Amino acid sequence: MRLLLATVLLVGACLPAPAESDPFTFPKQGTMAKPWTRAWWLGSAVDKANLTTWLESLSAAGLGGVEIVPIYGVKGNENNNLQHLSPEWLAMMAHTTNEAARLGMGVDMPTGTGWPFGGPTVTLEDADAKLTVAKVELTKTGDAVGLPEGGTLHAFMAYGADGAVLDLTDQVEDGKFIGTLPEGAPAFYAAYYRFSGSLVERAGPGGAGRVLNSYSGEALQRYLAHFSAGWDHFEGAPLRAFSHDSFEYGGDWTPGFWSAFEKQHGYDLRRHLPELAGEGDEDRVARIKADYRTTLGDLLLKDYIAQWTEWTHAQGSRSRNQAHGSPGNLLDLYAASDIPETEIFGPSGFPIPGLRKDPNFDNEPPDLLMLKFSSSAAHTTGKPLISAETCTWLGEHFQVALSQCKPEIDQLLAAGINNIAYHGTPYSPADAPWPGWLFYASVHFAPSNPWWDDFKFLNAYVARCQALLQECTPANDVLLYFPINDVWHDPKGLRKQLTVHNIDQWLIGTPFYDTAKALAAMGHSFDYVSDTILQGATVERGRVLLGGNPYAVLVIPETPRMAPETLGQLFKLAEAGATVAFLGKVPEDVPGFGNLEARRAALKAVRDSRPGAGQIFEAQALETVLSGAGVAPEALATSGLSMIRLKHAEGWLYFVANLTAQPVDDFWTLATPARSVVLLDALNERRGLAQTETRDRATAVRIALEPGESCFLRTYAEREIAGAAWPYWQPAGEAVAVEGEWDVTFFKGGPELPETYRTVTLESWTNAPDEEAKRFGGAARYTINFDAPGAKPEAWRLELGKVCESARVTLNGEFLGCAWSLPATLTFTQPLRLKANCLEIDVSNLAANRIADMDRRKVNWKIFEEINFVNIQYKTFDAGGWPLMDSGLLGPVRLVPLRKG
Numbered sequence: 001m002r003l004l005l006a007t008v009l010l011v012g013a014c015l016p017a018p019a020e021s022d023p024f025t026f027p028k029q030g031t032m033a034k035p036w037t038r039a040w041w042l043g044s045a046v047d048k049a050n051l052t053t054w055l056e057s058l059s060a061a062g063l064g065g066v067e068i069v070p071i072y073g074v075k076g077n078e079n080n081n082l083q084h085l086s087p088e089w090l091a092m093m094a095h096t097t098n099e100a101a102r103l104g105m106g107v108d109m110p111t112g113t114g115w116p117f118g119g120p121t122v123t124l125e126d127a128d129a130k131l132t133v134a135k136v137e138l139t140k141t142g143d144a145v146g147l148p149e150g151g152t153l154h155a156f157m158a159y160g161a162d163g164a165v166l167d168l169t170d171q172v173e174d175g176k177f178i179g180t181l182p183e184g185a186p187a188f189y190a191a192y193y194r195f196s197g198s199l200v201e202r203a204g205p206g207g208a209g210r211v212l213n214s215y216s217g218e219a220l221q222r223y224l225a226h227f228s229a230g231w232d233h234f235e236g237a238p239l240r241a242f243s244h245d246s247f248e249y250g251g252d253w254t255p256g257f258w259s260a261f262e263k264q265h266g267y268d269l270r271r272h273l274p275e276l277a278g279e280g281d282e283d284r285v286a287r288i289k290a291d292y293r294t295t296l297g298d299l300l301l302k303d304y305i306a307q308w309t310e311w312t313h314a315q316g317s318r319s320r321n322q323a324h325g326s327p328g329n330l331l332d333l334y335a336a337s338d339i340p341e342t343e344i345f346g347p348s349g350f351p352i353p354g355l356r357k358d359p360n361f362d363n364e365p366p367d368l369l370m371l372k373f374s375s376s377a378a379h380t381t382g383k384p385l386i387s388a389e390t391c392t393w394l395g396e397h398f399q400v401a402l403s404q405c406k407p408e409i410d411q412l413l414a415a416g417i418n419n420i421a422y423h424g425t426p427y428s429p430a431d432a433p434w435p436g437w438l439f440y441a442s443v444h445f446a447p448s449n450p451w452w453d454d455f456k457f458l459n460a461y462v463a464r465c466q467a468l469l470q471e472c473t474p475a476n477d478v479l480l481y482f483p484i485n486d487v488w489h490d491p492k493g494l495r496k497q498l499t500v501h502n503i504d505q506w507l508i509g510t511p512f513y514d515t516a517k518a519l520a521a522m523g524h525s526f527d528y529v530s531d532t533i534l535q536g537a538t539v540e541r542g543r544v545l546l547g548g549n550p551y552a553v554l555v556i557p558e559t560p561r562m563a564p565e566t567l568g569q570l571f572k573l574a575e576a577g578a579t580v581a582f583l584g585k586v587p588e589d590v591p592g593f594g595n596l597e598a599r600r601a602a603l604k605a606v607r608d609s610r611p612g613a614g615q616i617f618e619a620q621a622l623e624t625v626l627s628g629a630g631v632a633p634e635a636l637a638t639s640g641l642s643m644i645r646l647k648h649a650e651g652w653l654y655f656v657a658n659l660t661a662q663p664v665d666d667f668w669t670l671a672t673p674a675r676s677v678v679l680l681d682a683l684n685e686r687r688g689l690a691q692t693e694t695r696d697r698a699t700a701v702r703i704a705l706e707p708g709e710s711c712f713l714r715t716y717a718e719r720e721i722a723g724a725a726w727p728y729w730q731p732a733g734e735a736v737a738v739e740g741e742w743d744v745t746f747f748k749g750g751p752e753l754p755e756t757y758r759t760v761t762l763e764s765w766t767n768a769p770d771e772e773a774k775r776f777g778g779a780a781r782y783t784i785n786f787d788a789p790g791a792k793p794e795a796w797r798l799e800l801g802k803v804c805e806s807a808r809v810t811l812n813g814e815f816l817g818c819a820w821s822l823p824a825t826l827t828f829t830q831p832l833r834l835k836a837n838c839l840e841i842d843v844s845n846l847a848a849n850r851i852a853d854m855d856r857r858k859v860n861w862k863i864f865e866e867i868n869f870v871n872i873q874y875k876t877f878d879a880g881g882w883p884l885m886d887s888g889l890l891g892p893v894r895l896v897p898l899r900k901g
Contacts, residue, residue, distance in 0.1 A: 001656065012137035021649070021715055023721050024687045025679045027471050029463035031106045032385065038424030038441045042864065046061075046202050047096045049198045050429040055099050057447050058425065062459030065106035067243055067421060068096060070113040072866035074437055083205035084113050085230030087201045108241045110332055111227055111308065113207025115245035118200040120209040121226040123398035127210040128196040130252035131494070133277040136176055136188040139257060147175040151194040152501030154258070155270040158186040164709040167273045189273035196250035202866060214247075215254035215296060217303030224311050231315065241318040241339055246389075247325035252296060252495035256666060261295045265594030272593075282491045287593035290488035293496055297328025297484075298532045303335045312338075320387060323374070325499040329847030331530040334377035336735060342374035342417065343389035345500060349660040349874075350407040354802065354822050358395040365659065366408070368415050368642070369516045370503050374379020375416025376528035379474040381536075382547035385419045388412045391443040392423040397845040398435075398879070400443045402451055402458050403708075404822040408746045410657035410710050414642040419468040420462060436749060436859060437851035440700065440877070444847070449778045451844040453808040457818040464682035464811065465655070468712055475672075478519060479544055479551040481534070485514055485591035511558040513696035515583060518622050523633030523671075525645055527551070531566045534794050540578035553629035555581045555622070562587035564602040571606065574615040581617040581625040585752035586610070609625045623686040632671040641667060641705070651717045656703060657710035665704035665728070669691060670713075670841025674699040680712040684817055688726030704728050708822035729795055730829060730901030735894040736789040738839065742782050744768065746890070747842075749778010751850065762891035764804065766849065766884045767787030774884060782841040782889045788832035793897035796832070796894035800824040803843060803891040810840040827898065845887035848879070855880035 014394065026031070037058070058066065070089075073081045081237045097107045112119055118128070136146050136156075136202065147153055158166040163186060168188075171179030197245065198211040254260075261269045274280055275288040309319040321337035323330045347358040348899045354395045367752070371388075378386045391408055394400050412420060422445045445455065485494060485504050498506055506813040507513050519526050520533035529537075529546065536546065538748040543550035567587065574580045586607055590599040610616060619625050626633075636643050641664065654674045660666055670677075677690040690713065691702040701713060731857035741760050746753045754770040765773045765780060798816065800807055806820040812833060818825045854861055855878055863870040869877040 024813045031064045033467035035465045036065040039066040039427040041070045042068045045080035053652040059103040062456045069106040070377035071202040073864045106240040113204035114202040119213035122210040128198045129193045129253045130196040138188045152190040160186040193253045200248040210612040221315040224563035239317045241320040242312045243320040245324040246602040265291045285491040291592045293488040330373045335381040340374040341387035345392045380546040386392040387419045388417045390420040406821040447557045461540040473578040476525040477552045479554045482528045502639045515557040523637035542577045543880040556582045558584040565776035567707035579629045588642035625808040635668040651715040667700040669700040673717045674715035676716040678714040728901045729898040732793045734898035737891040746780045765888035771830035775853035777847045779844040791897045795829045795898040797896040799894045801892045804886045808842040848885045852879040852882040
């Protein structure tokens with residue numbers, strides 16, 4: 001039953017919309033469409049009453065689910081900690097899943113505590129292990145072979161000048177060579193492994209211990225058997241998924257590596273320890289290291305992630321994996337889970353005017369081409385949900401506004417992500433003093449944050465966006481081959497990790513990256529594909545079919561090496577009618593070292609059997625390839641706007657976000673047929689028929705977006721849609737300042753509510769007469785009465801100017817909306833009264849001034865057992881020296897008359 005429920009949960013939310021659906025409606029925003037959050041249990045010191053209150057507050061804020069992660073506890077609260085997988089802990093988890101189900105929420109959790117997998121049952125035999133290959137100076141019997149404390153010798157080899165190799169491993173005892181020295185003064189090399197020293201990070205009670213060896217299926221099975229022994233007694237509602245955090249294992253070895261390597265590559269790696277140590281001919285070294293890296297990645301994939309996924313299915317659940325950071329092919333590793341998950345980490349540098357930036361960082365926005373690895377893996381293997389750990393360390397703790405979150409999320413949506421998870425929300429009991437229980441590396445998406453009451457508006461936006469994306473299927477034209485063998489073919493180093501943060505070391509500057517960048521610049525939509533996933537491709541009506549999605553052309557970036565099996569599959573697809581384009585020559589060599597000449601012969605045989613001209617291209621110019629395949633670019637994608645295109649039952653869906661510094665208002669020709677186009681604004685649920693015109697027998701649509709704004713285009717290829725037109729508002733006159741005397745009343749927050757005051761000048765409330773305002777974190781209501789300007793336009797745009805940090809606006813008793821994102825404007829059509837219009841603006845600030853005051857007064861709020869609390873640079877957190885941060889409504893507040901343009 002658990003498996004059936006989990007399957008319905010996962011798949012049922014992502015079915016295509018039925019034909020003849022209402023073009024002007026947003027889909028229902030259920031559990032999967034709503035954003036989720038990573039939720040830390042500090043010490044697992046939870047109780048049923050507080051869990052219910054906590055989950056109800058998250059549900060009321062619009063969250064669809066939680067990923068429960070047990071971590072270290074709170075000082076002085078040790079007696080309330082619960083041991084992981086104990087009966088008491090399982091009862092609390094059951095209460096959580098049952099209450100979540102009652103509230104229409106879902107629950108995920110890792111297969112352990114903290115991260116990564118590991119704990120008290122992991123023996124040295126099963127622990128994360130590192131390999132060391134070292135040259136040894138050996139002059140006589142009895143010399144030490146350099147085995148360090150805790151190291152286990154795996155091979156001791158002698159290499160003669162004549163090429164002879166001797167295995168002397170059985171002649172080493174207690175770290176010393178006890179045999180007879182071979183003749184000819186060979187070079188000696190030792191290969192040993194030892195525990196990497198990696199322990200579970202931020203482990204919860206009952207979860208501390210060594211990190212598991214991520215290349216050993218036997219170690220994983222023993223680990224899961226212990227987990228199952230406890231989990232078998234779980235009696236709550238089913239989990240949606242078990243989760244696995246990004247690859248943060250220190251090891252690069254498993255005791256079974258030699259045999260796995262030889263089985264895969266046909267030779268004994270122990271005979272090549274000098275090359276593994278980086279010595280010898282550079283190409284030979286690179287080839288042998290490539291074989292090592294291939295084996296490491298395959299062990300991680302097949303013996304770890306794939307087996308773990310099978311285990312999650314046996315529990316009636318699903319797997320959710322962050323593959324990035326792994327020493328393997330990210331596409332295969334993402335695809336091995338049911339819900340691939342990427343992440344964005346750290347502050348970004350979107351140029352949107354007014355966007356708060358952390359002064360300690362000058363970062364670029366997330367690289368869309370990196371984010372596409374997870375969505376590509378999902379698209380090419382038919383996975384409906386693609387997740388992202390979102391807003392991790394977006395700025396210094398207590399200093400991140402909701403407006404900083406929207407550009408990050410819009411970039412993820414444009415990359416194909418449709419199921420984001422915030423990072424994150426710690427459980428905190430109701431009686432915990434402010435700021436409550438905290439996790440150091442996150443944006444504090446929790447009720448103690450002053451802008452919590454406005455958080456629901458961000459979540460409503462995300463839910464509408466994700467509901468639209470989830471009801472569609474991918475619609476990318478180009479399949480771009482990812483040549484992992486080019487990454488592995490490197491004589492430097494040993495293990496290679498493909499992380500989010502070092503893409504300049506393995507991705508940027510490669511022909512693959514340059515091709516992807518060129519495709520994006522030209523306006524073409526594409527997915528990546530690996531050698532393994534490519535083997536499952538078929539051809540239908542001249543298009544490559546993967547994951548149920550058709551691709552018009554398969555592009556192979558310049559690559560000197562390719563496996564015969566991959567080239568054979570490419571030719572097979574071409575023979576079936578697919579268009580396969582090589583940028584440059586068809587590869588003439590194979591990767592790796594094992595069975596080299598035989599594989600070279602096999603590759604030559606495949607090359608010699610290539611199909612006739614017509615479906616195989618060898619071209620230097622990407623434009624030639626794409627035009628030859630009849631693939632039309634999207635003009636929107638070349639405009640500087642961020643976008644993605646998907647397919648629905650009657651046409652296409654476009655998501656478009658303006659993450660630039662300039663407004664746009666223009667017509668863009670669509671690459672898909674569109675008889676009608678409906679514009680949808682997920683921020684405020686506006687909808688209407690877009691202005692269109694015909695250009696060269698194609699449909700051009702008008703899009704007007706200010707910096708920070710976004711919209712959806714829902715196009716219909718055949719159906720003529722009737723309905724109200726989208727209002728393209730234009731200024732109908734000069735802006736009119738809302739002036740007079742403002743009443744400022746503090747109504748929620750702390751540590752104390754400052755006194756109400758009046759002002760005619762809008763400035764930070766830290767300048768208010770009451771000194772309490774300088775340390776206040778919370779909300780204040782700005783109220784003013786004003787007479788209507790003389791104009792009577794079709795609509796008004798209320799410009800709030802600078803808002804620190806979000807504002808809920810009511811006019812004459814009617815709620816206009818919440819200005820939580822940029823630009824801080826609201827448009828309304830109801831007429832103003834001639835006299836005494838009442839404008840109320842409830843503004844919430846950041847927690848920064850309040851926390852800084854606590855640190856200046858040495859209040860002990862940092863009460864956590866392990867890392868306790870650090871700043872964004874991972875140094876001791878101390879806000880005592882922070883300057884006051886502007887808070888409240890700074891304006892200017894203006895009314896702009898509007899007309900339809």
